[in-house]
Amino acid sequence: MLEEIGKQRCIHNTERIVKYIDDSRSSVREAAIQALRVCRDEIAEDALIRLITTSNNSFDIMSANFVLATIGTERAVPYLTPLLDHSRGDVRHSALVALSNLGDKSHLPIFVNGLEDRSGNVKEYALVAIERHGDEVAIEPVIKRLQILLKRKRQIQTDEVIIALRFLYRYQHSSQAIPKLFHWIIQTKKELLFDEEWQWLEDHFTFY
Incomplete structure (x- = not known):
């Protein structure tokens, strides 16, 4: 269902998607993160910021960074810059992509x-x-x-x-x-x- 939501042009009921980014199943978390790509509001951005600042899962952080690169605003920039010191290259790369899109x-x-x-x-x-x-x-x-x-x-x-x-x-x-x-x-x-x-x-x- 989350994957189908992610195929829509725009979704306004963000709260019902956000709760699944904390799901214990990695496939569900990933689908929820990607679904937030069509939720262009502060709730979605705040949820992704919370994820990249609290999660220990590098794959989740990387996915969230790429989505922030699409829907994020300059509010996300201070939370992305510390990730440039992350031990995983894919996390640093995704953070740099987001900073390039959102920065100046x-x-x-x-x-x-x-x-x-x-x-x-x-x-x-x-x-x-x-x-x-x-x-x-x-x-x-x-x-x-x-x-x-x-x-x-x-x-x-x-x-x-x-x-x-x-x-x-x-x-x-x-x-x-x-x-x-x-x-x-x-x-x-x-x-x-x-x-x-x-x-x-x-x-x-x-x-x-």
């Missing part, structure tokens, strides 16, 4: 710090958040991250390189380091780029 430019230091996280998913989404909210302050950290990514051949393609390139391209006239970086990549790193990444460079730069 003032949270740029948080997103920059995410580039140093030990989780690859967190580092990748930190770049997404920086592209959305960043300014010149993030140029040097993004350059550093891109240099690390291009130190060796990667086995799995992610969006990180293109996201970093797009962000730096935006500020190419603000920092002399950016054109130098692009030329360094073009001249020495072609063999480390995936086809899509090299195509992006071809579309945006004259190589010769």
